Amino acid sequence: MTRAPASPRKRPLDSFDRAILRILQRDNKTPQRTIAEAVNLSAAAVQRRVAAMEDAGIIKKNVAIVSTQAVQMSITSIVQVQLVDERRQTVDKAKALFAQAPEVQQCYYVTGGISFVLVVVAPDMVVYEAITRRLFADNDTVKSYGSLIALDRVKTGAEIVIPGA
Structure with missing residues (x-):
């Protein structure tokens, strides 16, 4: 809850x-x-x-971290997305689309020449291609995108370092 x-x-x-x-x-x-x-x-x-x-929103959510192998989600991709422009409505439209996409595990709005970095999971390349078409290729707010397919999940998680005593 x-x-x-x-x-x-x-x-x-x-x-x-x-x-x-x-x-x-x-x-x-x-x-x-x-x-x-x-x-x-x-x-x-x-x-x-x-x-x-x-x-207070300090604890945002209680979740279970599921093994991608156990649920046959064999493709993990890090996707770099560049938007056509950085106007508020363009960025907000992309944020809303990426946030609602169940295949997107993580989404970051970033600086440095690209607009977003996403972590996307899929069961196979056929499904992954359909995801990329829906979210990026057929999206009029996206200028370009590039995928990096993960060979191995060396470390994943959501734990952050909490400073202080």
Whole structure:
């Protein structure tokens, strides 16, 4: 269940919050009593803090990371996309399209001569070609795109380094 707003509200994180976040990033199914013991708080205090961080948008979502091999998604591609222009409506249209596409695992609006970098998954090249046609080739906001097909997933995940004590 996701209760987070679109962008995190200001809420200062103390050392307890940071310690809780580190544990939850490794395994968000860690029992609250186990977290409480690790950070020297009560289970009720951990529960309140987690709920507050969810409400503030600090914890954006609780998800399962699924093996691409287990679900036969053998193609992973990093796609660089250059838009025809960088006007707000062009960028917003591309953002909306890429965000709703279920094959797009990650999407970044970037600087440096290209507009977007996406991570796209597909079961095979036939499906991947159809995805590229739908999202890029037949898209009037896209000037050009290039794909890099991953040979191996060396490291994936969503864990970030949380600074502080």
